[in-house]
Amino acid sequence: MSLLTPNPGLIFWMLVVFLLVVFILAKFAWKPIIKGLKDRENEIQGALDLAERTRAEMIQLKSDNEKLIAEANAVRDQILRDAKDAADRTILESKDKAAVEAQKMIESAREAIRNEQQVAVTKIRKEVAVLSLEIAEKVLHRELKDKEAQEQLIAELASSARLN
Amino acid sequence: MYTHLRLFFTTALVAATCLLNVPVMADEPTQHEAEKVVEGINQAEHKIEHNLEESEEKFNIGQMIMHHIADSHEWEITHGMVLPLPVILYSADRGIEVFSSSNFHNEHHEYNGYHLVHGDAETIVPVDESRVVYDFSITKNVASMLLSAVILILIFTSIAGYYKNSKGKAPKGFHSAMEVIILFIRDDVVKPNVGPKYEKYLPYLLTLFFFILVNNILGLLPGSANVTGNIAVTMTLAVLTFIVVHLNANGNYYKHLVKPDGVPVPLLLIMIPVEIVGVFMKPFSLMVRLFANMTAGHIILLSLFGLIFIFQSIVIAPVISLFALFLNFIEIMVAFIQAFIFTLLSSMYIGSAIEEHSHADHGH
Numbered sequence: 001m002s003l004l005t006p007n008p009g010l011i012f013w014m015l016v017v018f019l020l021v022v023f024i025l026a027k028f029a030w031k032p033i034i035k036g037l038k039d040r041e042n043e044i045q046g047a048l049d050l051a052e053r054t055r056a057e058m059i060q061l062k063s064d065n066e067k068l069i070a071e072a073n074a075v076r077d078q079i080l081r082d083a084k085d086a087a088d089r090t091i092l093e094s095k096d097k098a099a100v101e102a103q104k105m106i107e108s109a110r111e112a113i114r115n116e117q118q119v120a121v122t123k124i125r126k127e128v129a130v131l132s133l134e135i136a137e138k139v140l141h142r143e144l145k146d147k148e149a150q151e152q153l154i155a156e157l158a159s160s161a162r163l164n
Numbered sequence: 165m166y167t168h169l170r171l172f173f174t175t176a177l178v179a180a181t182c183l184l185n186v187p188v189m190a191d192e193p194t195q196h197e198a199e200k201v202v203e204g205i206n207q208a209e210h211k212i213e214h215n216l217e218e219s220e221e222k223f224n225i226g227q228m229i230m231h232h233i234a235d236s237h238e239w240e241i242t243h244g245m246v247l248p249l250p251v252i253l254y255s256a257d258r259g260i261e262v263f264s265s266s267n268f269h270n271e272h273h274e275y276n277g278y279h280l281v282h283g284d285a286e287t288i289v290p291v292d293e294s295r296v297v298y299d300f301s302i303t304k305n306v307a308s309m310l311l312s313a314v315i316l317i318l319i320f321t322s323i324a325g326y327y328k329n330s331k332g333k334a335p336k337g338f339h340s341a342m343e344v345i346i347l348f349i350r351d352d353v354v355k356p357n358v359g360p361k362y363e364k365y366l367p368y369l370l371t372l373f374f375f376i377l378v379n380n381i382l383g384l385l386p387g388s389a390n391v392t393g394n395i396a397v398t399m400t401l402a403v404l405t406f407i408v409v410h411l412n413a414n415g416n417y418y419k420h421l422v423k424p425d426g427v428p429v430p431l432l433l434i435m436i437p438v439e440i441v442g443v444f445m446k447p448f449s450l451m452v453r454l455f456a457n458m459t460a461g462h463i464i465l466l467s468l469f470g471l472i473f474i475f476q477s478i479v480i481a482p483v484i485s486l487f488a489l490f491l492n493f494i495e496i497m498v499a500f501i502q503a504f505i506f507t508l509l510s511s512m513y514i515g516s517a518i519e520e521h522s523h524a525d526h527g528h
Contacts, residue, residue, distance in 0.1 A: 002230075009252075010397065014401075021313045025316065026368070029320035
């Protein structure tokens with residue numbers, strides 16, 4: 001039974017030694033050790049966070065670059081398209097203008113032709129009138145030379161005419 | 165008495181002394197030294213003869229085991245190599261008395277009115293039986309405990325210094341080996357069981373773990389003391405945990421003792437005594453578990469070695485030694501497991517006492 005009977009002297013020393021060990025270790029060992037461990041954990045966590053942040057930044061940067069390139073490409077395309085449009089428009093405009101001019105020229109030519117025609121027709125009419133007069137004069141001249149024929153004609157006319 | 169064991173150790177000691185011829189006291193003049201060595205050998209031979217005469221007497225294995233696991237007023241490293249320890253006595257009439265336990269080495273084991281009784285455990289009783297004497301001696305267990313305290317303080321202050329000096333460097337060497345254990349105790353034992361306010365209890369629980377561990381391991385060395393296999397030591401540790409638990413326990417914990425939730429009133433007649441017994445069973449189980457495990461380990465090992473002296477056969481010794489080696493490995497494991505279990509259960513008891521939400525652990 002002596003094994004199961006606690007010895008008061010041993011309890012006393014145990015208490016003294018253990019409490020002393022707890023006190024000394026708590027003050028001079030556990031505090032710095034736990035602080036050190038925590039500091040290192042924070043450091044590692046900080047480094048990991050920083051790496052993560054840097055990675056995110058890199059991704060952001062990359063996507064920014066891509067966006068910039070895409071924008072630049074879009075701007076270039078736009079400029080090219082605008083230039084082409086402008087060229088097309090210019091060509092179209094010049095074509096239109098040329099067509100209009102041509103039309104105008106054709107119109108004026110037509111007008112001129114019409115005027116010439118008019119003039120020509122008028123001239124021809126005049127000529128025809130003159131010629132007709134001359135012919136008529138010549139015919140009259142010849143007819144009036146033959147008195148017999150004239151009398152016959154008058155007679156004919158007079159017979160045909162019903163005098164009322 | 166256990167003469168064969170004594171015979172074995174004495175022979176071994178004599179052989180060692182003859183082979184190594186170690187000077188026992190370097191300060192003495194050389195001719196004295198030689199005389200002393202010769203004298204020592206003569207004495208040892210005399211002892212061997214004496215033992216041989218007594219060898220008819222039976223080897224008492226029970227007594228041998230009890231002698232080895234019990235506390236003592238001197239530290240017997242091997243047979244014949246005895247370190248006398250100071251005896252500190254307090255009595256109302258004489259005050260504090262301090263003297264060496266080697267003073268009891270005489271015919272009647274008596275000195276200065278005190279008598280050293282060799283039972284299962286050594287006790288110092290006054291010859292005058294009316295006097296009341298309190299024994300605060302530095303016994304073998306106390307000395308071993310002081311040694312382990314010094315070891316603990318040296319190891320962990322050096323580790324603390326390392327953390328101060330090499331900030332921002334990767335851990336390496338012995339420090340990182342200890343760090344693994346510290347982190348294990350912090351993250352897997354204390355943190356999940358105590359809860360969010362674990363940092364307040366961490367120094368106590370870490371010290372508890374390493375104190376038990378170092379004493380368990382020191383106890384496995386040959387010639388060492390059986391500190392954690394002593395009921396006074398485990399009782400003190402258990403009571404300290406009990407005090408820590410009940411000083412920090414919140415209202416929920418105490419309310420739970422007298423009025424457990426969801427229990428019908430007639431059942432309270434049974435439940436309240438059960439709860440209150442449970443409060444005292446916790447430290448009691450802590451005390452008995454560590455004490456019984458460590459003592460049982462020592463008893464098994466000593467029984468195995470005792471078998472060699474009982475069978476007295478050269479054939480049995482290697483077999484027993486192999487088996488004892490195997491058991492020693494198991495004991496190393498037990499040393500860790502018991503330190504871990506004590507810390508784990510202490511954390512759980514603290515955790516259940518400071519738990520905030522009302523439906524506390526029922527102490528299972």
